[in-house]
Amino acid sequence: MRAGAPSFGTMLRHPGVWAGGGMLALLVVMAAAAPLFAAYDPIEIVPRMRLKGPSADHLLGTDASGRDVWARVAYGARVSLFIGVTAAFLALTAGTLIGLVSGYVRVLDGVLMRVMDGVMAIPGILLAIALVSLQGASLLTVIVAIFIPEIPRVARLVRSIVLSIREEPYVEAAIGLGTPTRVILFRHILPNTFPALIVQGTYIAASAILIEALLSFIGAGLSPETPTWGNTIAEGRDVFQRAPWIILAPGAFLAVTVLAINVMGDGLRDTLDPRLAKRVGGVAQQ
Amino acid sequence: MIRFLIFRLMATIPVMGVVAMVVFALVRLDRGKAAAQLAGDNATPEIIARINEQLGLDRPVWEQFLVWLGGLLQGDLGRSIQSKIPVLTLIGDRIEPTLSLAATTLVYSVLIAVPMGVVAAWQHGRLLDRIIMILAVIGFSVPVFVLGYALILAFPIWLGDAFPGLFGWLQVQGFRPIRDGLGPFLSTILLPTLALSGIYIALVARITRASMLEALAQDYIRTAHAKGATTRRVLTRHALRNAAVPIVSVIGIGLVLLIGGVVVTETVFNIPGIGRLTVEAILGADYPIIQGVLLVFSAIYVMINLAIDVLYTLLDPRIRY
Numbered sequence: 001m002r003a004g005a006p007s008f009g010t011m012l013r014h015p016g017v018w019a020g021g022g023m024l025a026l027l028v029v030m031a032a033a034a035p036l037f038a039a040y041d042p043i044e045i046v047p048r049m050r051l052k053g054p055s056a057d058h059l060l061g062t063d064a065s066g067r068d069v070w071a072r073v074a075y076g077a078r079v080s081l082f083i084g085v086t087a088a089f090l091a092l093t094a095g096t097l098i099g100l101v102s103g104y105v106r107v108l109d110g111v112l113m114r115v116m117d118g119v120m121a122i123p124g125i126l127l128a129i130a131l132v133s134l135q136g137a138s139l140l141t142v143i144v145a146i147f148i149p150e151i152p153r154v155a156r157l158v159r160s161i162v163l164s165i166r167e168e169p170y171v172e173a174a175i176g177l178g179t180p181t182r183v184i185l186f187r188h189i190l191p192n193t194f195p196a197l198i199v200q201g202t203y204i205a206a207s208a209i210l211i212e213a214l215l216s217f218i219g220a221g222l223s224p225e226t227p228t229w230g231n232t233i234a235e236g237r238d239v240f241q242r243a244p245w246i247i248l249a250p251g252a253f254l255a256v257t258v259l260a261i262n263v264m265g266d267g268l269r270d271t272l273d274p275r276l277a278k279r280v281g282g283v284a285q286q
Numbered sequence: 287m288i289r290f291l292i293f294r295l296m297a298t299i300p301v302m303g304v305v306a307m308v309v310f311a312l313v314r315l316d317r318g319k320a321a322a323q324l325a326g327d328n329a330t331p332e333i334i335a336r337i338n339e340q341l342g343l344d345r346p347v348w349e350q351f352l353v354w355l356g357g358l359l360q361g362d363l364g365r366s367i368q369s370k371i372p373v374l375t376l377i378g379d380r381i382e383p384t385l386s387l388a389a390t391t392l393v394y395s396v397l398i399a400v401p402m403g404v405v406a407a408w409q410h411g412r413l414l415d416r417i418i419m420i421l422a423v424i425g426f427s428v429p430v431f432v433l434g435y436a437l438i439l440a441f442p443i444w445l446g447d448a449f450p451g452l453f454g455w456l457q458v459q460g461f462r463p464i465r466d467g468l469g470p471f472l473s474t475i476l477l478p479t480l481a482l483s484g485i486y487i488a489l490v491a492r493i494t495r496a497s498m499l500e501a502l503a504q505d506y507i508r509t510a511h512a513k514g515a516t517t518r519r520v521l522t523r524h525a526l527r528n529a530a531v532p533i534v535s536v537i538g539i540g541l542v543l544l545i546g547g548v549v550v551t552e553t554v555f556n557i558p559g560i561g562r563l564t565v566e567a568i569l570g571a572d573y574p575i576i577q578g579v580l581l582v583f584s585a586i587y588v589m590i591n592l593a594i595d596v597l598y599t600l601l602d603p604r605i606r607y
Binding site: 123131133134214220240241256 | 313427428553577
C-alpha cells in the first residue's frame with residue numbers, strides 16, 4: 001500500500017461514504033427481505049385489480065396486470081443489486097488481469113491495448129444491446145453483455161498504475177533479487193491498484209444497474225414477467241397517463257440506488273485516491 | 287502538424303480493424319436465429335438451410351468476414367433481413383432526428399454546464415458550489431427515461447392542463463424537422479433535449495469545475511488579480527481559456543456517452559431516429575442493422591477523438607506535435 005493510505009476510520013467519516021453506504025444498506029435489506037415486506041406475489045396476475053392507484057392495501061398501486069407495484073419493486077431490487085455487484089466484480093477481475101499483463105509484459109502491451117481501444121470505441125450500451133439481442137436474454141447473458149464493455153477502462157487504469165509502480169525502487173530491488181514475475185505482479189504491484197479499483201468498481205456497479213434497466217426498458221433484457229425495475233417501467237409505458245405510478249415508483253428506486261452508489265463512490269474517491277478526481281472514468285453510460 | 291495528422295489518421299486503422307472484427311463476431315452469436323425468424327413458424331430444416339445459403343451463412347467464417355469487410359470498405363453495410371433495404375440507406379433515412387437531438391442537447395448543455403462549473407469553481411467550498419455539485423451528482427443518477435417521463439408528466443400533462451396557453455404547444459410524441467419551422471421543431475425537440483441533457487450537464491459541469499480549480503490555483507491568476515483585472519475577466523479570459531482543453535475533450539467524449547441516452551429518449555418520446563431503428567432491429571433480430579449502427583457509432587467515436595486531438599493543438603499552443 002502507498003504510504004499514507006487512509007484507514008477505514010477516515011473513509012467512514014466522509015459524509016458521502018456513510019450517507020451513500022447507509023442508503024445502499026437499506027436497499028440491500030429491502031432486497032434480501034423482499035418476501036417479508038411485500039404482501040403480494042410479484043408475478044401473479046390479478047385481472048380485477050388492474051391499474052389501481054396507491055392505497056393502504058397497495059402502497060405503490062398496481063400495474064396493468066393487477067400486480068402489486070411495490071412487490072415488483074422490492075423483488076426487482078434483488079435483480080438490480082445482484083447484477084450491479086456481479087458485473088462490477090467481473091469487469092474488475094478481467095480488466096485487472098489484462099492491465100497487469102499489458103503494463104508488465106511489453107511484448108503483449110501493443111496488441112492488448114489496441115484490442116482495448118477497439119472495444120472502447122464501440123459504444124458500451126449498443127454493444128450490450130447487440131450481445132443480448134443476438135444471444136437471447138438471460139441473467140448470465142445480461143451480466144456478460146454489461147461487464148465486457150467495461151473491461152477496457154479498468155485495464156487502462158490498472159496498466160497506468162503498473163507503469164508508474166514498476167519504476168519504484170522496491171520493485172527494481174525485487175527484480176534485482178530474482179523475485180519471480182508472478183510474485184512481483186501479485187504481491188508488489190497489485191495491492192497498489194486496490195484504492196483506484198474500489199472506486200472504479202462502485203461506478204461500474206452504478207452503470208451496470210442503469211444499463212440493465214435500460215435493456216429491460218427497450219425490451220432486450222430479462223423476460224417481461226421477471227420483476228425488474230426496467231421491466232416494470234416498460235410495462236407502464238402504454239398506460240403512463242392513466243397510471244404514472246407504475247413508471248415513477250421503480251424509476252425513483254432506480255434513481256435513488258444509483259445516486260447512493262455514486263455518492264459513496266465520490267466519497268471513496270476523495271478519501272482513497274484523490275488523484276482520480278480528474279478522471280472521467282466514473283461516468284455511468286445511460 | 288501534417289506529419290502528426292497523418293500519423294494520427296493511421297492510428298485509427300487498427301482501432302477500426304478491431305471494431306470490425308468484434309462487430310463481425312457478433313453475427314456468429316446469432317446461430318441461425320435470423321433464418322428461423324424469416325422462415326416463420328412452419329419452417330422446415332430445408333427452408334432454413336436455403337435462407338442460410340442466401341444470406342451466405344453456410345460459407346466458412348473467414349470467407350464471410352472477407353466478403354463483409356470488402357463490402358464495408360466500399361461503403362456497403364449489407365441489407366436489412368426484413369425489408370431488404372440497404373442498411374446505409376436505412377441509417378441515412380433515420381439519422382436526422384438523432385443528429386438534431388444530439389445538436390440541441392450539445393448546445394443547451396454546454397450553455398448551461400460551463401457557466402455552472404465556472405461559478406462552482408469561483409465559489410469553491412461555499413454554498414453555491416455545494417448546491418451545484420449536489421445537482422451534478424443527481425444529474426448523473428437520474429436515468430434518462432425516468433427524467434423523460436417526469437418531464438412529460440410535469441409539463442404537458444399537469445402544467446399543460448393548468449396553463450394551456452403556456453405549455454399546451456409542447457409535444458410528447460414524434461419529431462418535426464427544423465425545415466418545418468422553428469416552432470414545430472422546438473415543440474417536439476424541447477422535452478427530449480431536457481431529458482437527455484441531465485447527465486451531460488452534470489458531466490461537463492463537473493469537469494469544468496475541476497479544471498477551473500486547477501487553473502485558478504496558478505500564479506498568473508494572482509498576477510491578473512493584482513494588476514486589477516475584474517473577477518469576470520480573470521475567470522473567463524485567464525482561467526477558462528487555460529482550463530479549456532479537458533473541458534473540450536469531455537464535451538466530445540460526452541457526446542458518445544449520450545448514445546445510450548438517445549436510444550432511450552427516442553423510445554420515450556417516439557422519435558423516429560437511429561435509436562428507434564436499433565430497437566426495431568432488436569425486436570426483429572435484424573442483425574445487419576445492429577451491425578451497421580455499431581459500426582457507424584464506433585466510427586463517429588473514433589472521429590470525435592481525432593477531432594479532439596487536433597483541437598488540442600489549436601486550443602493550447604503549448605501542445606505541439
